[in-house]
Amino acid sequence: MDTAGRVTAEELHWDPYDYDLHRDPHPVWRRMMDDAPLYRNEQFDFWAMTRFDDVLNGLVDWRTFSSAQGDQLEIIRGGPIPESQNSIISNDAPYHTSLRRLLSRAFTPRSVSDLESVTRRFAQELLDEHSGSTSFDYVEDFGSRLPGMVIATMLGIPDGDREYIRRTTDEQLHREPGERDMQRHHRVAAELVSYYSEQLADRRAKPRDDMMSALLAAEITEDDGSSRKLTDAEAVAFIKLLSSAGNETTAKLIGWIGSSLAKFPGERVKLVKHPELIPNAVEEILRYEPPALCLARVVRRDVVLHGEVVPEGGVMVFIQAATGRDPRQFPDPDRLHVERKIERHLSFGFGPHVCLGAPLARLEARIALEETLLRFSEWDVDWEGCEVVHTGSAVRGYSKLPIRVD
Numbered sequence: 001m002d003t004a005g006r007v008t009a010e011e012l013h014w015d016p017y018d019y020d021l022h023r024d025p026h027p028v029w030r031r032m033m034d035d036a037p038l039y040r041n042e043q044f045d046f047w048a049m050t051r052f053d054d055v056l057n058g059l060v061d062w063r064t065f066s067s068a069q070g071d072q073l074e075i076i077r078g079g080p081i082p083e084s085q086n087s088i089i090s091n092d093a094p095y096h097t098s099l100r101r102l103l104s105r106a107f108t109p110r111s112v113s114d115l116e117s118v119t120r121r122f123a124q125e126l127l128d129e130h131s132g133s134t135s136f137d138y139v140e141d142f143g144s145r146l147p148g149m150v151i152a153t154m155l156g157i158p159d160g161d162r163e164y165i166r167r168t169t170d171e172q173l174h175r176e177p178g179e180r181d182m183q184r185h186h187r188v189a190a191e192l193v194s195y196y197s198e199q200l201a202d203r204r205a206k207p208r209d210d211m212m213s214a215l216l217a218a219e220i221t222e223d224d225g226s227s228r229k230l231t232d233a234e235a236v237a238f239i240k241l242l243s244s245a246g247n248e249t250t251a252k253l254i255g256w257i258g259s260s261l262a263k264f265p266g267e268r269v270k271l272v273k274h275p276e277l278i279p280n281a282v283e284e285i286l287r288y289e290p291p292a293l294c295l296a297r298v299v300r301r302d303v304v305l306h307g308e309v310v311p312e313g314g315v316m317v318f319i320q321a322a323t324g325r326d327p328r329q330f331p332d333p334d335r336l337h338v339e340r341k342i343e344r345h346l347s348f349g350f351g352p353h354v355c356l357g358a359p360l361a362r363l364e365a366r367i368a369l370e371e372t373l374l375r376f377s378e379w380d381v382d383w384e385g386c387e388v389v390h391t392g393s394a395v396r397g398y399s400k401l402p403i404r405v406d
């Protein structure tokens with residue numbers, strides 16, 4: 001403790017790049033919630049908040065906590081975002097509001113439910129490859145493949161290019177332990193920009209029935225009421241964001257479904273008996289093990305939080321993945337309970353940037369779980385063979401989850 005009775009940094013240390021901690025960050029987050037609700041990390045020069053109410057209020061207050069330099073600590077620290085990689089996620093109102101109005105049309109309940117049958121067919125194909133076998137990797141063979149197939153279909157990426165897109169997108173998101181230099185990230189991102197620019201040029205010449213063509217035809221309404229088409233750079237940035245934001249996070253959610261239900265087999269039995277509980281189980285797993293870790297913002301004005309001043313120009317990290325285990329919000333938070341009544345959780349973020357793809361992620365996760373339980377009502381995880389992925393401070397989850405299904 002320091003002289004003011006506060007827990008000091010030496011006593012409580014949260015390093016967003018400590019991959020050993022990624023395996024189970026919840027005990028540290030609980031201590032931050034209880035003992036240091038406004039946490040200060042001198043080493044990487046940021047503040048962090050973990051309590052449900054603090055994170056919710058902070059994410060809503062975009063005037064104080066700005067997204068204009070991106071939403072990840074290493075992106076903010078990496079200097080100005082190259083123009084070619086500026087996207088909806090790294091902007092505030094009013095530009096963000098107009099762009100979001102236009103792009104949210106891609107995620108109406110109707111357009112998402114149109115993807116139900118194709119998602120189910122992909123899930124069935126992937127899982128049927130393993131019926132009759134005694135083991136397979138639930139993430140490598142299933143969870144990491146399904147979201148890419150769905151998004152590629154939605155966007156209209158040609159079949160032959162899908163593996164290339166999956167590999168390159170993974171490479172862009174991957175971070176070696178300790179890697180903070182953003183050069184490699186920007187180089188791979190530029191490769192994707194050039195691929196999508198060519199795809200857009202093809203559709204400009206010959207429109208098709210896919211989201212890329214729809215984006216070219218769409219008009220954005222400016223603040224003064226005038227309208228214009230999206231520039232190529234805006235369309236490319238959005239496509240690139242969808243293929244990365246939608247792939248990695250949903251793949252990790254499917255992995256968390258596989259691991260969490262193996263840890264709580266009694267809850268899995270309930271789902272086999274009562275499949276109507278599956279949508280609520282998806283929300284509960286999102287609360288219990290959120291795939292997206294934390295959201296960083298640049299502080300735009302001095303602000304007093306828990307009695308301390310966080311100065312203008314500082315970086316605030318909202319650890320929304322901690323909030324699902326806040327006992328102030330969720331009783332008995334370390335227990336998975338598929339019938340839990342969840343009024344809301346913050347695993348898709350909150351406020352102006354709340355995840356646009358949440359309806360699609362929910363649909364994919366529900367179908368993945370339905371189709372899994374139809375084929376395999378029980379499985380065990382080979383915990384020794386599991387690997388937790390390293391994607392900077394943004395995403396947490398398994399890249400390998402070997403399971404036994406006999």
Ligand code: HEM
Pocket residue numbers: 067071088089090100151241242243245246247249250253290291292295347348349350352353354355356357358360361
């Ligand atoms: C389980 C899966 C997913 C999780 C946990 C997740 C999480 C998040 C979070 C936390 C944010 C807020 C970012 C911020 O405040 O800075 C976000 C934004 C976003 N997500 Fe997702 N996401 C998932 C799936 C998807 C999918 C499937 C798509 C689309 C195909 C998608 C597209 C987006 C977009 C476009 C934004 C930016 C919205 C904006 O800036 O207004 N996400 N997501």
